[in-house]
Every structure is written in structure tokens, then in C-alpha cells.
Amino acid sequence: MMASSYNAKEEDGHITVSGPGTLKSKKPDNTAFKQQRLPAWQPILTAGTVLPAFFVIGLLFIPIGIGLYVTSNNIKEFEIDYTGTEPSSPCYNCSVNFSWNSSRPCSCSLPFTLEQPFESNVFVYYGLSNFYQNHRRYVKSRDDSQLNGNVDSLKSPSKECEPYAHSDDKPIAPCGAIANSMFNDTLELFFMDPNGTRIQIPLTKRGIAWWTDKHVKFRNPGGDNPNLTSVFQGTSKPVNWHRPVSELDSDPENNGFVNEDFIVWMRTAALPTFRKLYRIVQKKSHLVPTLPSGNYTLEVVYNYPVRSFDGRKRMILSTISWMGGKNPFLGLAYITVGAVCFLLGVVLLVIHHKYGSRNNSADIPN
């Protein structure tokens, strides 16, 4: 297109410019690049060359898969649903009688039994189902610069936060739908000693959020000012919150925007059924399992309504290996792909032997 338009002009007989179509240097350079003769590696995918790769993949993937699968199976996981949808459920009353305005928190306790002891650190998760944290309107409903401690954004939150940006003509801190809907059930675990005593299991609430989130991405406004109440002066708490952001935790290191429960919640989940890290049960000694087998009670302060959108709430206890939580999928997938590769390798071997020679002979003229 380009060259032709030059030429239309060139018919004038006046033109002096040279487009790409009219190279002035007539004799082309004899370089390997220009002659398209650069030295090159010319691999060809044939049954013969691919075969070893298939076997190697098969032989690598199957052991990896088995390893992953075994690791995953060794992980202990316990899950209990405390939504309280059935009337028999201990939390039924709390879920039915839920009201935003009730001043008195509703509590319920669920007994459960761990058949096997949980060794090493145990991670306590809460799980929500049918909760669309990945809804577009929800995902964007936050102000990252406010969360980063920007004072201007604190006073005038981004309009992405609407309709959770202002309440009573005061800016909401933290603004947005995500912050407003922060999970606020309190979960407590009690070990029911066979001798009848109830021992509360100590739960660590530090180390549940990404280090970078806690230390870089989320910052309280006002720098190191420990008096968060004054820092958040002039802002309003999110509508659904019971306490302002400055009273999330008594520990000043874990209060305000850098509260780890808050940070965990602010990392929106990818799928509508998700779990979030709630607490960690630290391993105490090598002799005693972190959670010995036996009877336990889960004490729930029921603040978070999910029934209106058919959601479910769960509490999950899980141990962790190097590859994370229980997930048989990866191991099985590795085994499957490895096995398929191996099988295909065999099939290709047959094809190669049967047809490989035929192809070569076909080229010999009769």
C-alpha cells in the first residue's frame, strides 16, 4: 500500500524521493540476514523426537503427582458449618433472630470431635459460600490510597467507594463495600478435657496477613501517631461496623488500617466460595500435639448475617505442608497428565515403528 502510493507519484517523472519500493542501492548486500540464510537450528517435531520427551514427562510427573497426593492426604483438615440453617443447629436461633440493630450479641456454641490429633501449627479459617467478594462493584469499592494512610483520601474518599463513602456527611474510614462488610463473627475454640474441664485454646492473631500488606500497603494515617482516635477524628465508622476502626484491637500494632483481620478481609477472594485465615494455633512442644484428638467446642459470637443471600459460614481447622492446605487436585492432575503422556508415548512408539519406516520408503520412487 505504501509503496504503491509512492509509485503513483513517481509516474510524474519528477519524483526524487525513494520509497521502499525503489531502493537506490541496486545490488543487494550479500549478508546472511538479507538473504534469509542466517544459521539456524531447524528442529522438527516427529514421533521419534517427541517420544523421549513424552516418556520423560510421564516419568517425572507421575512421581511428583504421587508425592503431592500423599502430602495432601497427610494434611488434616476439619470443617464445621455453623450457619444455623436447620432448626437443630445450635446457631439456628442466632441466624433467625439476626437484626442489624440488636445491641446484645448473640452467641452459640457448637461441639465437635477431632478423631485424630493435629500435629504442628493448626490454621483456623473461616469460610463463606455464595459470597461474591469478586463482584465487580464490590472489588473496586475501596480506596487504596486511604488505606495507605493518605490523609486527603481519609477526608474525601474516592467515589469508587459509593455508596459507602459517606455517612452522616462524614467520610467513612475505611470506605467502600469491602470494608463495610468485614467479617465480624468471633470464633473461640475450647478443648473439652476428658475430665470435664474446658480449656480455651490460645489463638494467635498475628501473621495471618501478607507481610507486605501489613507493612507497606496498609498504613494508618498520621504516621506513627499511636492515638488512633484522634487520627480518625472527623470520620465515620462503616455503617455495618459496631466499633470504629480505631478500636479494632487493643494492640496498637494491630489496630486501625493495619489490623490483620481487616487486611485479610480486604484481599478479595477469587471465587464465591472462599476461606480466609482467621487465627493460628501455634505448636507448643514436640511432645504434645497442637490439637489432641478429643472433644471440642466452637464458641461463636454470631454477628454476620449470610442467610439473606443463601450463604454458608464454616470454621475450618487445617494443618499445612510445604504445598499448602489439603488439595488433592494438583497431585491427581500431575498423575493424570503424567500417565497420559506415558500412554501417548507408548502409542507414539507403536506409530513410529509401524509408520515411521513406511514414510521413508514412500519417498523412494517406484
Add this chain to the structure above:
Amino acid sequence: MIIDTPTSPITSGLPLFFVITVTAIKQGYEDWLRHKADNSVNQCPVHEVQHGKVVRKQSRKIRVGDVMLIKENETFPCDLILLSSSRDDGTCFVTTASLDGESSHKTYYAVQDTKAYTTEEEVDSIKAVIECEQPQPDLYKFVGRVNIYMDNEPVARPLGSENLLLRGATLKNTAYIYAVAIYTGMETKMALNYQTKTQKRSAVEKSMNAYLVVYLCILIGKAFINTVLKYVWQADPNQDEPWYNNRTDAEKERHIVIRAFTDFLAYMVLFNYIIPVSMYVTVEMQKFLGSYFIMWDDDMYDKELGESAVVNTSDLNEELGQVEYVFTDKTGTLTENNMEFIECCVDGHVYVPQAICNGQVMPGSDTMDMIDSSPGPRARVTEELFFRALCLCHTVQVKEEETVDGIKHGLHSGRPSSFYISSSPDEVALVEGMKRLGYTYLRLKDSHMEILNREDQVERFELLEVLTFDSVRRRMSVIVRASTGEVYLFCKGADSSIFPRVVSGKVEEVKDRVEHNAVEGLRTLCVAYRALTPEQYEETYKLLNEARLALHDRDRRLAEAYDQIETQLVLLGATAVEDRLQEEAADTVESLHQAGMKVWVLTGDKMETAAATCYASKLFRRGTRVLELTTKRTEEQSLHDALFDLSRTVLRPHRDPSGLGLDPDPVSGLSGECSDFGLIIDGATLSAVLQPGQEASSAGDYKEIFLEICRNCSAVLCCRMAPLQKAQIVKLIKASKEHPITLAIGDGANDVSMILEAHVGIGIMGKEGRQAARNSDYAIPKFKHLKKMLLVHGHYYYIRISELVQYFFYKNVCFIFPQFLYQFFCGFSQQPLYDTAYLTLYNISFTSLPILLYSLMEQHINIDILRKDPTLYRDISKNCLLRWPIFIYWTLLGVYDAMVMFFGAYFLFDNTTFTSNGQMFGNWTFGTLVFTVLVFTVTFKLVLDTHYWTWINHFVIWGSLIFFVVFSLLWGGIIWPFLNYQRMYYVFMQMLSSGPAWLSIILLITAGLLPDVLKKVICRALWPTTTERIQVPRPQPGPATPAFIQRHHQGCVPNLVVSLYV
């Protein structure tokens, strides 16, 4: 109404902006060049005579009627009528090299009555009125009249094309001229000849657009499905607006129809990447940059001409790989158009000049060899007359200087100081031949032609009239007066136009010789003369003058006059000039045949000569059964019967497979047909075939039957063709029902129409000027270069661009389909899966360069093998890499890969953690995981397809992967102050810190590539194409025998060898 876009306007806009910017820069650059060129033309200074003085002004200010002064080597700024020149005889020499490429100097004549006015003052005193016809584009036709007022008495003089100096031509060998402007600006003949070249589009582009429509439908379909599903899903108000996720009041107030519509648009925005906008830029860059490889090709460089191939249109590179019909000109294309005088025959005696060496005469070789016994004294008279006739009857000019710019004839005569120049190479050959036989044409001086005869005496003949050559009469004549006072008319022309006008002479002997020579493939001309009495001459003169003065129908009247004058001739003899085949022409034609192309020769030459050339160039083989459809035949049989006879002959083998034996000549099977047919048709018959007949029913039939016959012929020779007929033939084939891709190749102005008509037009930078080369899409120095052009470059470009197109669609399916799937898991809320930066840069930088480089560098087979084995060309015929099944395969592969990526990540994320510290990942990590797998899978897919790994490929492929990783690290490594969100902060690094993420990336890439590898390997093992067989290095490097020989079917009909001309 504000549409709430799921991605920021920048995200969607940036790629588009990028595309537009690149295009704009290119177009702007072109425009700037054009502007510069325009300026240089418009402001170029010219000299005008005003009130007896010479004034300089800009060329754009010239008005009709201005008297201009043009100096030597200046270009005419407009169409001018020559008034006077510095030469006494009122002539001037002009080269029209930039107009039609003819480098010869043409002579133009001043108006007789004004040629004496040679100073500004004198010219200024002329009073005259010029009448001329409306501007018309024919360069060689002009009629006008000038009324010169001398002493208030108007004298009318005719004006013809010999007085008209065309804009664009250059004044040569003349110090200065005065001329008056008659057509200016856009009314000049050259401007009227601007051909608005219709944009040619390649088949690839057409399939590309078809795919695009499909993808547009997919896009709209996806958006529509999602919108519908969204509203179905949202029917429950708790799904639509749960307590944790309320709408703003403004959104709530919006009407549901508007909401649905904005949702639909939002989906369109989200999925718009499936339409690969950047593909157009990449395709354009690929074509533009790729065409340099053609220009750079050393094999297509011709030392003699000092030219390499020229690409005028890079849009058609890949079309070179799709050619099914090749229409070639004969003279100058198949043959060299380097004429060589072979022999002459006077009254049956044959004269052959000795010592011919590549068209150059060895010094001291002016002897002649007579084959026949020496002629008697009467014959001697005829002989001398014959030689003189040839020395006089021509329009050759003698160029004295040694340096003649632009002339590559290489005609070194015995004396290096003089050249013969003519627009017709035949004439030069004849005059050169005469020189070798002892008669040297010296010059034309003062209307006297001077000849140096065998006794070294100068003979002078007064040139009275020139009856110029035209292609209708196919002859030319001169009327000369010898020094003795006798007036002769010498006429030379094609045998068919001379013999009917001959009244005496040894017609039979000459005819025999002419036929003999024609069969040998020589170009023959017959020479005749007529002695004119003074009265006859007077009559002739009057006749001619009357015709010349006519303002209307001058051409017709001139033709009539010529017709009357050129009668009652006495045959002198005939000449034979050889037009040698271009080097490797036969090999090239053979290769084209083997590559499955049908080669047609379209020539204006006569049948016997053309047929001989066809045999010499292996267009027709020994085994070819030649069918004739010529006037000779249609005289005997009606056209109807002839056509039906032929079609029966041609079609019989297909209907009657009970062959009588085996094909005696396996090579003829190369054409793909069982037996090899060749067809000869001439112009007259062709126009009868194409003519819409009186009976409306049969007209279409003839065309169809003719096409049916042609389809079954591997070679067709069309002789006696007019230029326009050439284009008609091309058009006919183009419009036939298979819509084959046609290529026309030619070197002369008469080929321009067909070059413009064909899908791909190739010009040869030949002797007959540059017009063909200029109007072509590609210009090559020699016919043999066509082989590499098609078999190597065409093949490569086709492979490259088809992969480019398919790959682009594939990678965008891979890109967008996960996003589509994600909608099912995010409440149909148009949540993008990937981060903005990824959405923007995916097509611009992460995956753009590898495919571009692939499409420039890929060589699936070695150049040499491609050249050696033309049959490989069949593997890509009929646009086979862009057919629907292949397109669907790529799309399905894309969908499969997208599913693997999305659901792989989905199950991995499904309600579990995959870090060793128990922390959870969010939706952006999910998207980043999918995206990482995506970039690697898509790049590795290209890795699998690349057969030619130069360091550049390595650099770009691994480089772009590294770039992706580095970019991701950087993008997530910093709190970017200018962004209002920090959602990618540390996401990529956190992902990389997790072992299962690594494992799943490896797994998903493997799983994604597996089916394609499998398909490739199995197809290659079980149903290999010829290409694939060639690619596998064989243990014994035997001759690359075409594999299609095995494809021969039984039932081939024996090849009836009808050797007509062998």
C-alpha cells in the same frame, strides 16, 4: 448516560491508540513525502516568454497559451506545441523515458510556419490561434490545428502528435525550444493517464476478514449470553444486591432496559480483545518489512541490468504463494527481446552474416556468406534493392555520443562512437544485420538518409514520407527519392500483411523460407517495394496531406490512405531475426508446471512463432497434445462445432477411465492431469468465443465450454492478441467459478492492462520500457526470477502470514475465553480476570514480537529444497492453511487451552490455600496465575511451530518471556504513586513464593500444549504432507523426488502424441 466500563478507558484505548499511532506515523510519513514531491513539482521554476522577455515563474502558474522556453535536459512542465527550436530544421529530440520508459530519442517537429522564430522577440510576435481537441489520455494521439495570422491572413496548419511535447518528457540534444502550453495541470495527457489502481486484496486478507466476522459474532454472542444470564441470575434480589454490595442511588434509579444495555456494552468492552486489533498492525508490518527480503534477494539481482527485484505493493506478498494461473507475455518475457539478425532471404537466396557472438559483432566481420550459389546479375539488382530497402525503411536513429544515458542495449557497433536507437529492437537488429552485410546506415541529415554501401560510397536518399508502423497494419513504409531521381516506396511488415499486397516476386520461395523460419521460432519480416512514377508520387503526397490535415477521423483517413498507397508491391525478400529465449525460461516454465500452475502465453505474435517459442520453453512438451482453436479451423467448422469437438476430446479421459495403457510419458503427469493438453487459440477466435452472440442462449455456453477446455489444458497459447484482449482473458479466468488466483507477467506497455487486471501483476524490467514494471505489483529483472519469487518467497510469505493470522486469533481466544468463564463465577458482574496492565500489554508487548519475528523469519523448509522441488508449492495451494477446518482447529485449541488454564487455576484455588504459611491469595493472584500460564503457553505454542531458529528468534522469544517476568516483578514491586489502586502489589512475587503455583504453572502449560504436539506428531506420522516428508532428514540424501507420483491414479489414457511443430 455514563457507561460503567469494567476496564478503564486507557486499558481498552491504549492498544487502539497504539494501532492508530503506528498507522498514522506511516501514513503521515508517506504524506509528507508526497507533499514534498508535490511542492518540488509545483514550485519548480520555468521560463516563460512575456513581452519578448524571458520571465521565471513557478510551474503551477503556467496558463494555457503561455509561450515557454525550455532548455536542454529540462522536463516539460505541461503539454506543449513546439513552435521553434534551436535546430535549423525545427526539430527537437525528446526522451520519454519517464513516461513510457522508452529511452530512445524521439524527434518532434515544429510547426512549419513558426520554426523560423528563434528568439524571444520573434516568438512574441507570432499571432496564432490553436484549436485542439478536448484533453484525452491517449499519449500517442493528438489532433489540432493552428491558424497563423501572417499579414492578417490566417494560414491553417495541422497539428499532430509529432508536434506535441508531453509533460514529463525531457528535452535532449537540443539547446532550447519555444513552445506554447496547450494542456496544463490535470488536463495534461500524463495526468489523465494516472491510473487509479484498484486496491488489490489478497486471498489471505479475505479469509482474515471472514474470520473477523466470525469472531465479531462470537464477541456479540458472548456478550449477549452473559447479559441474559446476568439478568436470569439477578432475578433473586439477594443475588442482585446483597446487603454487603449495594448499588448507588443513581444506579438504582436507572431503567432496567438501559441497565441491560450498558451491561451488554460493558461485556463488549471486556471481551473486545478477542478482535485482534493489533493483528492489523502486525500484518501490515510483516508485509512491509517482509517485502524487503524480496528486494534484498541476491538471486533476483541481475548483473546485466544492474537491477534487483522491486516491490511496489507489499500487500500481495502471500498471494505469490497462491498462484494458479500464470499469464505471460512472450516477447521480452519468455524471450530476451534482444534481437539478433539471423538471416535474410532474397528471392530464395539465403544470406547469413558470419561471426555472431552474443549479439555483438566481432571486428572485421563484414563479410557475408552465401549459402546458395551466387545469384545472377538480375538477382543482384534485387539483392541491392533489398539491402537498401532495409537500410532505409525504418525509424532508427543514430546516436553519436558514446554515453547514452539509460540505454542498456549494449549495442556496440564496429565503431564505438555510434549507436542505433529505436523503439523497436527488431529494427535495430535489422540495421545492425545490414551493417554486417555491408550496408551501413549512417544518419538522417536534412531529410536525407545516408548509406555507406559495400564499396564504401555514401548514397543519399531523400526521405519523402514515413508511413509509420502500427499494430493494425503490421507494416511500415517509407517513400524515398534516390539521388538518381527515382522514387521508391519500401515496405516491410509481417508476412500476412505483405503477401496479399504483392503482385510479383518470388512469392513461393520466400513464403517457404518464412514458414521455415517461423517454425524455428524466428521473427520474420517481409520486404517489398514499389517504384513510383512522379505522378504517382504526387497523388500519394496529396492523399497523405489531405488525411493529415483532417481534424476529425484523421486516423481512419490516414489508415485508408496508407492502405491505398501500400499496394502493388514487388516482393524482395524476407528477414529472420531471432529473439532468444531468456535464460532458464524453459526451466522456470517447467517448474511452474510442476508447482501446479497453469501457464498461458498471451502474445501478439503469430501462431507459428509463438508455438515454436512455447515448445522451446517447454510450455508444450513432446507429449503434449496440442489442440487448436484458430481462425483456420473455424473457417472449416463453425465455432460451435469446434468448441464441442475440443471439449469432447479434453473431457473424454475423465469420463472413460478404461485406459488403453499407461501414460507413456510420466513427466507429463506432472500437470496433475492424466494426459497433458495444450491449446492454441488466436485473438479473432477468442473474441468470437467471448462475444455475446445473437442467440442469447449460446453465448454464455461458449464461454463455459471454453473455460472447461482451458481448465483441462495445462498450457494455453493465445496468439494474435490485442492488449485489451489479454486483460479480457485474465478477467475471464478470474471470474470463472473456482476464482483462481492469477498472475500476469509482462514487460511491455501492451501488458499493462493484464498486469493491472490479474491478482498479482509482475513487470519485467525489460527493453520495452518501464511501463509494465511501474504498473506492476512486483518488478523483476528477468523471467527466471519468477521461479524464486513464487516458489520460495511466495511460499514463505504464505506460510508465514497464515500462521500469523491463525496464531493471532488463537492467542486472543486463549486470552479472553478465561475471562468469559470467570463471569460465571463472579455473578456476571464484568469483573476482569486480569489486571489492567496485563490487559493492555498482552497484545502490545508480551506476545507481539515473537509472532512478528516468526512471520518474518520462518522457513519451514530450506530455500534450496523449495527451489529444487516445485511440487511443494501444491501443498499450500488453494489457501489451504486458512481453510475453515484449520481455523476451527486453532479456535478449538484456543478454547481448550483457555479451559485448561482457567479450570486448572480454579481447582487449584478451590477453597484451599497454597502457601506454606497458611495465608490466602485473592482474585488478582488468581488472574495473574492464569495470565502467567497464558503467556507461557501461547509463546510455547509458537516455539513448537517455529522450524527455523536463528539467534533473532531465540532472542525475541525468550526475551519477551523474560520481559513479562521482569515487568510483572516491577509492576507488583512498587506502590505506584500515580495509580489509584494497588491491587497488584506483591501479587506476582507472592505467587512465585508458593511451590504449588510453580508446579501448577508447569502442569498447565504442559497440559495446554499436549494436544497440539500430539496432533502434529500423529498427523506427521500417519498422514504426512509432502512438505512434512521433505522436512524429515533422510538417511540417504536421494533426489528429492516428488511424492505425488504415487498419487497417480490408474486409468490414465495413453498420451496421444500429436507433434504439430516438433
